[in-house]
Amino acid sequence: MDTFAEDYSQCLAAYLREPPPAGIEGLRDNLYQAYLRLKTGASAQAAQGSRLLEEAPWGPCPYSGVPAVQLLTECGDALDIRARDRLLHFLQEGRAGWLAELGRNCCNSFRLLAAASLLGCGLLLEDREAAAQAEGALAWMEDHLEGCDLPDEFLSPFYTGLQLSALAEIRALPVAESCRARAARLEAFIWRGVLRHYQPGLLGLAGVYSRGYTSELAGHFQIILACLRRLLGDEAGFTLRATLWSPDYAQAILPHGTLASMQFYALYFASFDYLCPQEALAAWRERRLPCAISERARTGPSRDVSIKRQVAPNAPWDYPAQELRLTTRLEEGLAVSWSDGEFENGMACPGLHVLYSRAGRTKAFFPKLVRSAERYIGEVNDYPNLGLRLGPSNFPDDGRKTVQAEGEGLRLCYRPRALCRGAKEMKLALIFAAHFSLPDQVWTGDTRVERFDGQERYPLVPVTIRDGDAVFTFEPLSCQGYWQFTCRNRFFHVEWVQDAENFDQLSWEVLVGVTSSPDQQGNITL
Numbered sequence: 001m002d003t004f005a006e007d008y009s010q011c012l013a014a015y016l017r018e019p020p021p022a023g024i025e026g027l028r029d030n031l032y033q034a035y036l037r038l039k040t041g042a043s044a045q046a047a048q049g050s051r052l053l054e055e056a057p058w059g060p061c062p063y064s065g066v067p068a069v070q071l072l073t074e075c076g077d078a079l080d081i082r083a084r085d086r087l088l089h090f091l092q093e094g095r096a097g098w099l100a101e102l103g104r105n106c107c108n109s110f111r112l113l114a115a116a117s118l119l120g121c122g123l124l125l126e127d128r129e130a131a132a133q134a135e136g137a138l139a140w141m142e143d144h145l146e147g148c149d150l151p152d153e154f155l156s157p158f159y160t161g162l163q164l165s166a167l168a169e170i171r172a173l174p175v176a177e178s179c180r181a182r183a184a185r186l187e188a189f190i191w192r193g194v195l196r197h198y199q200p201g202l203l204g205l206a207g208v209y210s211r212g213y214t215s216e217l218a219g220h221f222q223i224i225l226a227c228l229r230r231l232l233g234d235e236a237g238f239t240l241r242a243t244l245w246s247p248d249y250a251q252a253i254l255p256h257g258t259l260a261s262m263q264f265y266a267l268y269f270a271s272f273d274y275l276c277p278q279e280a281l282a283a284w285r286e287r288r289l290p291c292a293i294s295e296r297a298r299t300g301p302s303r304d305v306s307i308k309r310q311v312a313p314n315a316p317w318d319y320p321a322q323e324l325r326l327t328t329r330l331e332e333g334l335a336v337s338w339s340d341g342e343f344e345n346g347m348a349c350p351g352l353h354v355l356y357s358r359a360g361r362t363k364a365f366f367p368k369l370v371r372s373a374e375r376y377i378g379e380v381n382d383y384p385n386l387g388l389r390l391g392p393s394n395f396p397d398d399g400r401k402t403v404q405a406e407g408e409g410l411r412l413c414y415r416p417r418a419l420c421r422g423a424k425e426m427k428l429a430l431i432f433a434a435h436f437s438l439p440d441q442v443w444t445g446d447t448r449v450e451r452f453d454g455q456e457r458y459p460l461v462p463v464t465i466r467d468g469d470a471v472f473t474f475e476p477l478s479c480q481g482y483w484q485f486t487c488r489n490r491f492f493h494v495e496w497v498q499d500a501e502n503f504d505q506l507s508w509e510v511l512v513g514v515t516s517s518p519d520q521q522g523n524i525t526l
Contacts, residue, residue: 065117200237369399378489
């Protein structure tokens with residue numbers, strides 16, 4: 001395996017040989033790419049980086065303060081006067097929004113990004129108030145996490161990378177040693193949680209995520225893996241070249257955005273000098289499988305509304321703040337994680353998530369409640385009650401769920417959200433990411449299922465899915481509705497469909513079992 005330095009330099013060289021790909025996430029994409037190019041010190045790359053800054057869609061952006069500070073502090077000699085002035089103006093204009101973010105009283109990526117951005121304002125704009133507010137926010141976050149095992153925004157494969165990079169940037173700035181030390185302690189806290197959930201050989205973090213988007217839930221490469229590759233080197237168990245830069249892998253997965261954007265995001269987030277205490281790394285290296293982890297996290301109150309919609313300041317909360325208990329069971333090549341509650345309104349938080357290895361590839365399972373039988377993950381879907389049209393990378397959960405250990409299995413309970421009232425039918429979709437292969441065998445009772453077009457209805461008897469060494473069983477605990485089996489957009493669905501006429505009585509309760517067994521014969525291929 002290439003060392004991290006060899007791996008990174010070869011992938012960076014491949015990226016730099018091509019013109020900058022079009023960004024899809026606005027200003028931050030331009031700034032990430034400008035940083036990668038200006039940091040090289042090469043005149044041709046500096047020209048490309050300057051052009052990216054010139055053409056950037058400048059405007060408010062919570063993500064862009066950190067790369068702006070990096071460009072000003074690390075690439076100053078390569079910036080022309082116009083680029084420098086534009087970046088400084090962006091910090092001045094962003095100040096109010098970042099200060100407002102500090103007032104939201106939670107430990108998440110937005111607050112950490114805001115703190116790093118405001119410390120940059122303190123250095124570059126001589127804004128002592130901004131710096132003082134940022135230092136106070138870090139102190140508040142450290143106190144807030146006392147008694148917790150994970151930050152409020154926990155384990156999300158994208159947002160956790162943002163948290164770690166913001167703290168690494170704070171440590172790199174010439175700010176007060178007390179501030180840098182506090183950032184180091186917060187970074188160590190987050191790394192401990194990440195390492196508890198990382199198993200080489202499974203290309204992803206085990207665990208229920210506070211926010212998990214489609215590509216993340218499917219077990220596909222995300223920026224937390226770029227952070228892990230930088231921190232762990234060869235011990236990470238994978239390379240950038242063999243994942244996002246390998247056609248066999250990259251052309252099979254569902255990208256979050258585009259493959260090109262995933263590649264320069266990976267390069268950007270692998271460029272930080274991360275820090276993790278040696279004792280935490282030693283504990284991770286010495287861990288023995290199988291093992292079980294129980295962790296605590298917090299979530300604030302939330303509502304069943306889109307972030308795009310405004311509500312009255314005194315509107316009641318739909319769901320109160322609560323403490324969550326997360327449990328993870330790790331075996332060699334298998335990670336099963338569940339939570340007794342949901343992060344915020346649960347729309348992006350899975351209650352149950354499984355990663356497992358099949359023929360050297362990481363595969364995944366997770367459930368979603370779906371308002372319409374016509375909605376499927378991995379495509380464009382309309383959400384009129386939320387005023388949203390969402391693309392293949394975002395598939396919200398239409399239900400509220402709990403998961404509790406029961407005997408040898410897990411009791412998964414779903415009820416629809418009030419905003420789904422009016423639906424003709426709803427379905428509990430038990431979803432397997434099938435981008436590398438379909439499950440080997442599918443059984444309903446004693447009948448083997450061979451067709452996955454959703455055209456046949458099956459009675460609600462136990463279903464068994466075999467895929468490599470992983471065996472999944474689903475035992476419905478009521479007889480309302482029917483099963484159907486669908487493969488669409490390279491996701492395999494076990495769907496429990498119910499008529500939604502009696503909306504207030506709708507519920508789905510299923511006993512889920514996940515075990516390992518020797519590989520079975522009669523495999524199914526795409």
